[in-house]
Amino acid sequence: MTFPAEVQIPTQDLFRLDGRSIFISGGAGAVGTTIGKAILESGGDAVFSDMVSSPDPDTWKSLEDTATKNGTKAWYHQLDITDAESVPKVFDDIRKELRFPFRGLVACAGISGECDACDYPIDVFRKIVDVNLTGTFLITQAVAKEMHAAEVTGSMVLIASMSGLVANKGINTAPYNASKSAIHQLTRSLAAEWGHPQNTFPGRTPGDANPNPNEERKPYPPIRVNSVSPGHIETPITGAAKQRGLVSQWEKQNMLGRISQAEEYRAPILFLLAPGSSFMTGADLRVDGGHCAW
Ligand SMILES: NC(=O)c1ccc[n+]([C@@H]2O[C@H](COP(=O)([O-])OP(=O)(O)OC[C@H]3O[C@@H](n4cnc5c(N)ncnc54)[C@H](O)[C@@H]3O)[C@@H](O)[C@H]2O)c1
Numbered sequence: 001m002t003f004p005a006e007v008q009i010p011t012q013d014l015f016r017l018d019g020r021s022i023f024i025s026g027g028a029g030a031v032g033t034t035i036g037k038a039i040l041e042s043g044g045d046a047v048f049s050d051m052v053s054s055p056d057p058d059t060w061k062s063l064e065d066t067a068t069k070n071g072t073k074a075w076y077h078q079l080d081i082t083d084a085e086s087v088p089k090v091f092d093d094i095r096k097e098l099r100f101p102f103r104g105l106v107a108c109a110g111i112s113g114e115c116d117a118c119d120y121p122i123d124v125f126r127k128i129v130d131v132n133l134t135g136t137f138l139i140t141q142a143v144a145k146e147m148h149a150a151e152v153t154g155s156m157v158l159i160a161s162m163s164g165l166v167a168n169k170g171i172n173t174a175p176y177n178a179s180k181s182a183i184h185q186l187t188r189s190l191a192a193e194w195g196h197p198q199n200t201f202p203g204r205t206p207g208d209a210n211p212n213p214n215e216e217r218k219p220y221p222p223i224r225v226n227s228v229s230p231g232h233i234e235t236p237i238t239g240a241a242k243q244r245g246l247v248s249q250w251e252k253q254n255m256l257g258r259i260s261q262a263e264e265y266r267a268p269i270l271f272l273l274a275p276g277s278s279f280m281t282g283a284d285l286r287v288d289g290g291h292c293a294w
Contacts, residue, residue, distance in 0.1 A: 021104070022103070024105075042274070047077060158228075159230065165181070226272045
């Protein structure tokens, strides 16, 4: 069973998200709030989630105003994406509020940390991998289950980084870089499984990870999964790097001679979420001012 593409969509609607809900992890952060606003402006309802108890009040007011102006809706839910027990509970709460089923995910939550590899504290290393990789997986799993239960197609955008493709000059972030590289491979793996049931062998070998090997494999509408790999972005986090003179070095490392603004990721992410990218899955969209091409 394959799903036909929606090819008759008018060109001006290729980036529209009407009639769907989109989940955003890291939704109180710089990229998460910027993308969330763009989703609300593009007709989608947005569920912002983050580990902080509430988003910045001024930012949230502006997001609610955007939703009202565009006839869309915004919700905020506190969620630590590494808390495997809380994830399904929070989704049980969210489901009751939605007007439309989830058909999109933007996985923005992420942390970094700088230390020489020889001295890297192992608990910090594990934490970075836990948030950036395992937490991202838990969210994709929860959203895929929502899409399967509602029998709808969907699109997931996992925010990776150019640091998953190259090591950063002048800053020692081994676990961050490794975790972002893992996001590229997670993207391909989930895209393969959720694009069509014939893409992978049914798991017939019993084991701890596969307790029901003979369970019938149900075909679901396809979920597309892609990643975006940003280059350096000017966010509150880069403030410290600026003081150390790192930003002026980064500017020289890409072809446009500057670092990016969070707003420049709106179009790439909307494109991947929306029907305009209907034949794109398992891909990484690198948006880095040419950093990795140089
Ligand atoms: N800023 C950059 O230069 C840059 C470059 C490439 C990629 N990225 C990636 O873009 C994404 C967004 O980054 P940003 O610049 O907006 O950073 P940010 O710190 O502003 O946003 C990240 C958000 O994730 C949240 N978060 C952290 N741990 C969490 C957890 N366990 N559960 C739930 N939420 C959690 C934080 O509270 C924060 O609000 C990240 O994945 C980051 O790695 C950023």
